[in-house]
Amino acid sequence: MALFSSGIEYGIHSLMLLTDSKGTLRDMSVRDLxxxxxxxxxxxxxxxTKLSKANLVKSTEGxxxxxxxxxxxxxxxxxxxxxxxxxxxxxFECKEIRQNMxxxxxxxxxxxxxxxxxxHRVMNVAQERMEAALAQQTILDLTRQTARKAxxxxxxxxxxxxxxxx
Amino acid sequence: MALFSSGIEYGIHSLMLLTDSKGTLRDMSVRDLxxxxxxxxxxxxxxxTKLSKANLVKSTEGxxxxxxxxxxxxxxxxxxxxxxxxxxxxxFECKEIRQNMxxxxxxxxxxxxxxxxxxHRVMNVAQERMEAALAQQTILDLTRQTARKAxxxxxxxxxxxxxxxx
DNA sequence: GCGATGTTACTCGGATACTAACTGTCCGAGTAAGCCAGG
DNA sequence: CCTGGCTTACTCGGACAGTTAGTATCCGAGTAACATCGC
Numbered sequence: 260m261a262l263f264s265s266g267i268e269y270g271i272h273s274l275m276l277l278t279d280s281k282g283t284l285r286d287m288s289v290r291d292l293x294x295x296x297x298x299x300x301x302x303x304x305x306x307x308t309k310l311s312k313a314n315l316v317k318s319t320e321g322x323x324x325x326x327x328x329x330x331x332x333x334x335x336x337x338x339x340x341x342x343x344x345x346x347x348x349x350x351f352e353c354k355e356i357r358q359n360m361x362x363x364x365x366x367x368x369x370x371x372x373x374x375x376x377x378x379h380r381v382m383n384v385a386q387e388r389m390e391a392a393l394a395q396q397t398i399l400d401l402t403r404q405t406a407r408k409a410x411x412x413x414x415x416x417x418x419x420x421x422x423x424x425x
Numbered sequence: 426m427a428l429f430s431s432g433i434e435y436g437i438h439s440l441m442l443l444t445d446s447k448g449t450l451r452d453m454s455v456r457d458l459x460x461x462x463x464x465x466x467x468x469x470x471x472x473x474t475k476l477s478k479a480n481l482v483k484s485t486e487g488x489x490x491x492x493x494x495x496x497x498x499x500x501x502x503x504x505x506x507x508x509x510x511x512x513x514x515x516x517f518e519c520k521e522i523r524q525n526m527x528x529x530x531x532x533x534x535x536x537x538x539x540x541x542x543x544x545h546r547v548m549n550v551a552q553e554r555m556e557a558a559l560a561q562q563t564i565l566d567l568t569r570q571t572a573r574k575a576x577x578x579x580x581x582x583x584x585x586x587x588x589x590x591x
Numbered sequence: 592g593c594g595a596t597g598t599t600a601c602t603c604g605g606a607t608a609c610t611a612a613c614t615g616t617c618c619g620a621g622t623a624a625g626c627c628a629g630g
Numbered sequence: 631c632c633t634g635g636c637t638t639a640c641t642c643g644g645a646c647a648g649t650t651a652g653t654a655t656c657c658g659a660g661t662a663a664c665a666t667c668g669c
Binding site: 426430431432465466467468471485486487488489490 | 651652653654655656660661662663664
């Protein structure tokens with residue numbers, strides 16, 4: 260299994276729909292987001308609850324309600340989203356097997372359990388590198404990037420689809 | 426769950442035991458490795474089969490047999506090991522949900538499916554950064570690092586424990 | 592002595608449980624907006 | 631009118647089932663070193 264759940268994919272793509280390439284925010288309900296993207300509705304609901312708890316989106320309840328970005332899209336990074344949805348996921352979980360050494364029957368010596376184990380340290384560095392890359396890209400970056408690929412009318416089509424459902 | 430299985434931890438620590446801080450190789454059986462480290466024997470066996478198939482270790486069958494590093498420890502990187510044991514694991518698996526857009530009922534336009542999706546691209550960069558970090562550290566690096574922490578007698582103790590079992 | 596035979600300690604591979612996490616679905620509660628009927 | 635109740639469309643939260651991957655265990659086959667026994 261991959262490190263990041265597919266909920267991450269749903270989440271990021273959904274947040275990208277809550278803004279356009281100019282950074283203008285858009286309000287949408289989970290139902291609309293799910294249907295527009297062909298993604299399971301209930302499941303996407305759970306994801307938005309998490310995004311909301313992490314203060315990445317703001318909800319308005321009741322009829323006509325929905326979600327909108329809680330901050331401007333250039334201040335929401337991909338790392339923010341992954342941590343909001345999947346929690347702080349680690350590449351590697353150290354089990355401290357260095358303390359199980361048969362040689363340590365009389366008790367684990369101090370040098371063997373102090374500090375971070377060598378394997379763990381390497382993994383931590385790798386994880387930091389990965390997270391730095393994820394923190395470098397924002398929702399706005401991604402939205403702009405895809406807008407550049409799509410024809411101009413696409414953003415208009417999306418907007419029309421959304422308003423036609425109110 | 427973490428990206429890397431705990432088999433990775435077992436594997437790396439085991440390979441570290443097949444050398445010392447001077448880069449001298451050591452032959453050990455899976456049983457010895459498992460007992461010395463307090464790790465499940467059968468499970469570690471499976472891991473070494475994978476390491477063997479990836480040509481990181483060489484096996485000698487029959488009584489008195491065991492495993493030894495197939496190359497010198499400064500030429501075995503952590504990335505080599507993770508890929509040998511867990512296969513080439515991806516941080517993220519793109520489901521191409523961009524192609525599910527309700528707007529594309531008449532068929533997915535070319536711009537929407539060509540090239541890598543934006544989210545996917547970010548994830549790929551992050552993954553490359555992570556792998557670069559893992560490829561930078563070798564078994565010898567790690568062995569040296571822990572040897573620096575441990576008292577000098579520790580390497581001797583290990584060697585004695587191993588020879589005492591032959 | 593010395594060759595055949597058996598025993599032991601290994602590497603391999605397959606089969607199988609158990610567990611945890613991910614994915615997805617169902618349902619009920621609360622809330623806000625709009626509609627509609629009765630005064 | 632206009633006010634109170636009804637309907638609708640949302641957000642939330644809990645519960646649950648199906649699937650998959652990781653972890654671990656068991657067992658049998660093949661192989662090589664060594665010991666043992668009969669001649």
